[in-house]
Amino acid sequence: MTDTTTSNRLREEALRLRPSAALAPVRSAAPFLACILLAVVLQVWVRPLMGDFYAKLLLDIGTNVILAVSLTMVNGFTGQFSIGHAAFMAVGAYTSAAIVYYGSFRLWGDPLMHGGTLSAMMHGRSDPLLMSGDLLFLGSLVAGGLLAAVCGYVVGLPSLRLKGDYLAIVTLGFGEIVRVLIQSQTTDTLYDPEQIAQTPIYELPRYLGGALGFSGLPFYSSLFWAWLAAAVTLVVAFRLKYSTYGRAFLSIREDEIAAEAMGIHTTRYKVRAFVIAAFFAGVAGGIFAHTVGVQLNAQELGFQKSFDILIMVVLGGLGSISGAAIAAVILTILPELLRQPPCIWGWAMAFIVPAAVLWIALSRRRVRTAVLIALALGAWEAMRWLARETGANLADYRMVLYALALIIMMIVRPQGLLGIREVWELRRPRPLAARGDRGAGGEPGTAGGRVSL
Amino acid sequence: MIEKCLQTLIDALSVGSLYALIALGYTMVYGILKFINFAHSDVFVLGAWMSFTVAVGVGWGGAASGSPVADWVWILLGALGAAGVLMTLWERLGRGATPEAIRARVPATAVGPVLLLVAAWGAGCTALVLLAGVLRRTPSLEFLGGGVILVMAMATCGVVGFCIERLAYKPLRNAPRLNVLITAIGVSLLLQNLGQLNWMFGTRPQPMPPLVPAVPLFEIGGSTDAAGHSTAGVKIWLVDVIGAGTAVALMIALDWLVFRTKLGRAMRAVSYNPANASLMGIPVDRVISFTFVLGAMLAAAAGFLYSQKYSGLNQPAAATWVLLGLKAFVAAVVGGIGKIRGAMLGGLLIGLLEFFGAAYISPELRDLYVFSLLILVLLFRPSGLLGSTAAEKV
Numbered sequence: 143m144t145d146t147t148t149s150n151r152l153r154e155e156a157l158r159l160r161p162s163a164a165l166a167p168v169r170s171a172a173p174f175l176a177c178i179l180l181a182v183v184l185q186v187w188v189r190p191l192m193g194d195f196y197a198k199l200l201l202d203i204g205t206n207v208i209l210a211v212s213l214t215m216v217n218g219f220t221g222q223f224s225i226g227h228a229a230f231m232a233v234g235a236y237t238s239a240a241i242v243y244y245g246s247f248r249l250w251g252d253p254l255m256h257g258g259t260l261s262a263m264m265h266g267r268s269d270p271l272l273m274s275g276d277l278l279f280l281g282s283l284v285a286g287g288l289l290a291a292v293c294g295y296v297v298g299l300p301s302l303r304l305k306g307d308y309l310a311i312v313t314l315g316f317g318e319i320v321r322v323l324i325q326s327q328t329t330d331t332l333y334d335p336e337q338i339a340q341t342p343i344y345e346l347p348r349y350l351g352g353a354l355g356f357s358g359l360p361f362y363s364s365l366f367w368a369w370l371a372a373a374v375t376l377v378v379a380f381r382l383k384y385s386t387y388g389r390a391f392l393s394i395r396e397d398e399i400a401a402e403a404m405g406i407h408t409t410r411y412k413v414r415a416f417v418i419a420a421f422f423a424g425v426a427g428g429i430f431a432h433t434v435g436v437q438l439n440a441q442e443l444g445f446q447k448s449f450d451i452l453i454m455v456v457l458g459g460l461g462s463i464s465g466a467a468i469a470a471v472i473l474t475i476l477p478e479l480l481r482q483p484p485c486i487w488g489w490a491m492a493f494i495v496p497a498a499v500l501w502i503a504l505s506r507r508r509v510r511t512a513v514l515i516a517l518a519l520g521a522w523e524a525m526r527w528l529a530r531e532t533g534a535n536l537a538d539y540r541m542v543l544y545a546l547a548l549i550i551m552m553i554v555r556p557q558g559l560l561g562i563r564e565v566w567e568l569r570r571p572r573p574l575a576a577r578g579d580r581g582a583g584g585e586p587g588t589a590g591g592r593v594s595l
Numbered sequence: 596m597i598e599k600c601l602q603t604l605i606d607a608l609s610v611g612s613l614y615a616l617i618a619l620g621y622t623m624v625y626g627i628l629k630f631i632n633f634a635h636s637d638v639f640v641l642g643a644w645m646s647f648t649v650a651v652g653v654g655w656g657g658a659a660s661g662s663p664v665a666d667w668v669w670i671l672l673g674a675l676g677a678a679g680v681l682m683t684l685w686e687r688l689g690r691g692a693t694p695e696a697i698r699a700r701v702p703a704t705a706v707g708p709v710l711l712l713v714a715a716w717g718a719g720c721t722a723l724v725l726l727a728g729v730l731r732r733t734p735s736l737e738f739l740g741g742g743v744i745l746v747m748a749m750a751t752c753g754v755v756g757f758c759i760e761r762l763a764y765k766p767l768r769n770a771p772r773l774n775v776l777i778t779a780i781g782v783s784l785l786l787q788n789l790g791q792l793n794w795m796f797g798t799r800p801q802p803m804p805p806l807v808p809a810v811p812l813f814e815i816g817g818s819t820d821a822a823g824h825s826t827a828g829v830k831i832w833l834v835d836v837i838g839a840g841t842a843v844a845l846m847i848a849l850d851w852l853v854f855r856t857k858l859g860r861a862m863r864a865v866s867y868n869p870a871n872a873s874l875m876g877i878p879v880d881r882v883i884s885f886t887f888v889l890g891a892m893l894a895a896a897a898g899f900l901y902s903q904k905y906s907g908l909n910q911p912a913a914a915t916w917v918l919l920g921l922k923a924f925v926a927a928v929v930g931g932i933g934k935i936r937g938a939m940l941g942g943l944l945i946g947l948l949e950f951f952g953a954a955y956i957s958p959e960l961r962d963l964y965v966f967s968l969l970i971l972v973l974l975f976r977p978s979g980l981l982g983s984t985a986a987e988k989v
Contacts, residue, residue: 310631311631312970315969316966322963545784552767
């Protein structure tokens with residue numbers, strides 16, 4: 143008797159807690175509306191307060207956040223190993239560039255900007271927020287993403303047969319093939335409106351500038367577009383991670399055979415991870431292509447770009463979305479900082495102190511974290527002192543320092559900044575799986591247990 | 596027609612044997628540590644640039660500019676030697692004297708022996724450079740200069756390979772392999788950007804002076820028809836013969852080392868199963884270091900030979916170098932990664948494919964053939980041409 147009453151009570155409780163169906167669309171759309179709001183605020187009110195240099199840096203950070211977070215879906219969630227992510231970016235970039243460039247010619251007869259305030263990066267005009275050019279740009283971003291997603295499907299398919307290293311090599315090979323195919327095209331770009339109007343649409347994708355690069359693109363990318371896309375990527379990534387999809391991804395990462403035994407179609411999920419990640423990489427490519435000061439060239443979107451993205455993901459912690467985003471921010475700023483290392487005692491303390499306090503507060507081993515931060519700051523000052531004394535130009539050494547920092551980071555903190563946790567999970571006890579990270583794994587195949595390369 | 600075919604064949608074989616030399620380094624490291632050593636192509640570049648620096652320093656390709664050995668080299672050598680002796684003493688004696696608790700926390704880094712080795716290498720290389728200088732000034736012995744420079748480049752890259760393994764990869768022996776891979780990318784970036792510095796090799800491409808005289812050994816074909824038009828035959832240059840000959844000799848030596856000696860057996864045992872090899876009394880760490888040294892030396896030899904065949908040296912961080920390394924890596928995968936003979940076969944195959952594709956289909960797509968072959972091989976025979984598939988254990 144008590145059982146029935148208890149179960150009835152529980153059922154009523156559950157029904158009361160169930161979110162109302164009427165509000166479901168609002169709930170699912172709310173984060174995206176918030177993203178749009180945030181991006182508009184950033185563009186309309188924050189952008190005029192910044193110098194051009196910092197605005198460009200912030201734009202690059204946005205692009206890199208998209209790339210790092212999208213690669214996290216493949217490498218971090220699913221435990222697959224892609225080192226050809228820049229290829230998806232290249233596909234998206236060229237698709238978007240071709241649509242915007244030739245689309246502008248067909249619609250307006252010139253390749254100039256026809257965008258409103260939201261896509262004005264360098265000059266504050268009093269245009270309406272959105273104009274017809276922005277719609278073209280948005281459409282081109284989506285088209286670039288979709289085409290990249292198709293490529294992601296093609297690359298994901300070999301994961302039917304291949305695992306670990308071999309899949310990684312296929313992604314690398316695919317990236318190189320994309321680069322070579324773009325570069326081996328004709329180096330002509332059409333710029334005569336008459337000629338473009340006469341060339342049939344299916345002929346136009348041949349004229350992408352080839353090895354010389356695609357020049358003359360309008361600079362539509364602004365803080366609004368970059369950070370809108372970045373915020374949407376973050377929302378999608380978080381929702382994905384905590385959905386049934388995400389659980390399936392994570393289970394494949396932890397143990398593929400066990401996941402299969404639990405009824406997860408591993409191949410299908412792996413391909414899906416590739417497709418989703420490729421879509422966002424394609425969007426990031428579209429934004430990259432229309433950034434001020436970028437001359438779109440497939441040479442720059444080769445394996446070295448892929449490695450840059452991979453480094454962000456591993457440095458942030460494989461599987462941690464916030465970690466990847468933070469690493470993207472740090473690794474975009476760091477090379478710029480190393481050009482002319484600023485003094486840390488001035489205004490920089492306004493950033494360093496809160497960040498350090500937050501990090502110490504969140505970490506489990508506070509003393510160690512504090513010592514680490516002190517050491518890093520000391521090393522920074524020592525570097526500046528050394529440069530001053532020897533008269534060396536630190537800008538020449540910045541890539542050397544960057545490489546050294548990367549190696550040291552990998553040796554002293556192999557799990558990356560955050561491991562597999564998110565920022566707000568830092569104080570939680572470490573999950574069991576991660577404890578084996580640095581265990582004395584004897585067999586190379588199982589070393590670390592988690593990441594099967 | 597037949598001339599073109601023959602010429603392509605010769606080019607393909609001479610470059611293919613260099614691919615094979617580089618691929619051996621990739622495949623040996625992969626066979627033992629199961630990770631892709633992305634820094635390998637930079638060791639190859641170092642070999643090429645090192646040869647260039649020494650050759651120009653002692654007077655090939657123009658007048659000798661000052662002393663071939665700069666003053667700071669002596670200071671550096673002395674400092675390295677002293678530091679090495681001190682570190683070794685500390686590791687041998689000082690570490691033993693510290694309490695157990697501290698000793699357990701301080702890792703045995705082996706920095707001391709590394710420094711000592713670097714100092715010894717520096718002294719040896721200085722001697723070799725001086726020898727090369729002497730040879731350069733003795734016309735009857737000048738042809739030996741190339742050999743001395745080759746040995747020096749190989750020794751240098753061997754030491755660099757040893758240091759990379761000890762300082763960067765060894766601390767990560769039990770870390771997830773993705774970390775080792777990122778470290779390898781870091782080492783690669785480090786080598787590239789160090790090479791770009793002004794006091795190293797600089798940021799400009801340089802012409803490598805020819806150490807092997809540019810004489811055609813013999814000429815095949817080539818005729819003068821009735822109208823007096825002469826068609827050029829296929830010339831086989833001394834450079835090609837020496838290059839391919841050195842590469843083949845090195846490969847035979849390596850094959851003998853791996854399959855006929857005790858050390859080679861130890862290498863194969865470590866590659867088969869490191870844990871069990873260690874139980875059998877094989878010093879695993881030393882074998883791994885030795886493998887790195889061997890791979891780096893082969894890469895250096897390839898770098899020297901490459902600089903002789905294509906004299907325009909690109910700047911150290913140029914993408915063309917990395918692409919070359921990647922193709923060698925593809926050769927290793929195509930042949931069956933981890934298989935030494937597979938790497939040799941793969942290198943020749945990639946060379947043939949690339950050059951015949953470039954000559955007969957389209958030169959712009961030469962990289963495309965290589966990477967398409969890679970994907971085809973991976974799809975239909977993932978373990979490579981000579982590889983064997985191992986059953987996956989649960």
